Amino acid sequence: MNKRKISFMYLKKMPGTDGNRYNMREVSPYGLSLVQENWVLIARCDMRQDIRHFRLSRMTELSVLEDQFLLPSGFDLNSHRPPDDRNEQILIRAKPEIADKIMEAIHFYMDAFEEQEEGVIFHFRVRYPEEILHYLLGWGGDIEVLEPESLRFRMQEVAKKHLKTLLTYTCQ
Incomplete structure (x- = not known):
């Protein structure tokens, strides 16, 4: 089934090298998950070309786009775990x-x-x-x-x- 992409302004936890904490993201939304008492959107981010997690509380200016996407076969929201990059x-x-x-x-x-x-x-x-x-x-x-x-x-x-x-x- 075809699904539609979304865009939103996202407030990052830490500022980038330019000091800015906001950026516009276009993503293919895969699903929502409750993580540590925060609702999180799991989506493939066009900017990062990878699956990313976005806290809903940091999202503004949400828009549904005309662009469509297919959910990858084999993707299971219930078993998805992000890589641990806490080094x-x-x-x-x-x-x-x-x-x-x-x-x-x-x-x-x-x-x-x-x-x-x-x-x-x-x-x-x-x-x-x-x-x-x-x-x-x-x-x-x-x-x-x-x-x-x-x-x-x-x-x-x-x-x-x-x-x-x-x-x-x-x-x-």
Whole structure:
């Protein structure tokens, strides 16, 4: 059965090299799936020439196009799993009293955890460290980034910037 392509403006999670987070996509929609409490469109993207996942909450300006497509024979939405491209390793130490919050908030990224005398060590895998930066910053002094060093420095930069902003507003 022939199906019709759609187009939409998509808000990417991270900005591109030009700083822009928006781009127009034309896709062949294969189906919808509920992933981690978010509705996701699974579709073949014309731009990327591959199957991609798009969160519906990041889509605007949706249009149904005249272009048609055929669903690939053998494609099964129920058994489709995207390739795991989370190759960056993150290692943090957390105070035991917030370990359950960490497990609940970012379990998708977690590979393992181990309870030690000095705290709970969490092993995460991400596509890029910025993906979990806001979670880590939210736990403040209750966590310590052990690896990679670049993420530890990035957290320090953001914390200094927040402190400077706070002091600026406090002193006015």
